[in-house]
Amino acid sequence: MKLRLNVDELNDDFFEETRLLGITAPVKNYQFCLQLNNHLGYDFRLNADIEIHLRKKDRSYYFSVYQSVEPNSFLTHYLYHNQYDGEYLLPEFKHMDFLWLMKGDLVDDEKCEWIKQAVRSINGVQLVAELTNEQIRNKGNMVF
Template identity: 70%
Template sequence: MSTMKLKLNIDELTDDFFEETRLLGITATTKSYRFCWTINNMIGFDFRLNPDIEIHLQKKGRQYFFPVYQFNVPSSYLSHYIYHNQYDGEYLLPEFKHMDFLWLMKGEMMADDDCHTLIQAIRKINGVQLVAELTNEHIKNKGNLVF
């Protein structure tokens, strides 16, 4: 009897995860819970910490935990996720060390006008220094965002 080995194709899994997504990078001088609370109050979202999709990475023999906040748009397939990009000196996306938060929109493609309006609203939040859309081609470690 022969044993068959199955291999998970991580690149294919990552590509599927990033279908119909947009990603924003945000630099802000605030804690993640405070940032989400401000978004909820100023923009009208309802972000909640989702410990089930917290990102766990192991580097240099240490464990790193990156919290993820989630908001599902009612009557839509669109979900928003905010990742904290830094934990104890490590980065979820090391190529974007200057970004404190990563905002992923997934499930239903957000229109350019809606995304631009959201970016402008985020920029008005006190403590936000930078908001930029990140393209998939520039993300080297996008597999780190997959939950």
């Protein structure tokens, strides 16, 4: 008997109860994280353990993931850099520089709206938009 891994199901589980924002801000990762930490009170830090490694056309691509845990809750924020050396983590969103995933606890519309407005107020940010699961074709690329 062969067991088959249902990747779509795994991806759906990973994204259950999550919110995802796409952010256009042509600034360096660490500068953007510093601004989020200073202006919004987060504690984004690089988490090398969950860096995304993709192989395409015999080349390796590494996408940084920054992490901030919300105190007194199960909510964790993940900030992915969407671009590395001309490749994209989510090619369907080439215009997005960063992907902000909120996972582990429910984020209501009010909080999500507050985050979007707060991020929009940061210098260098051109666009903040919520992305729906249906829009994401390469979900599996974000799973760590």
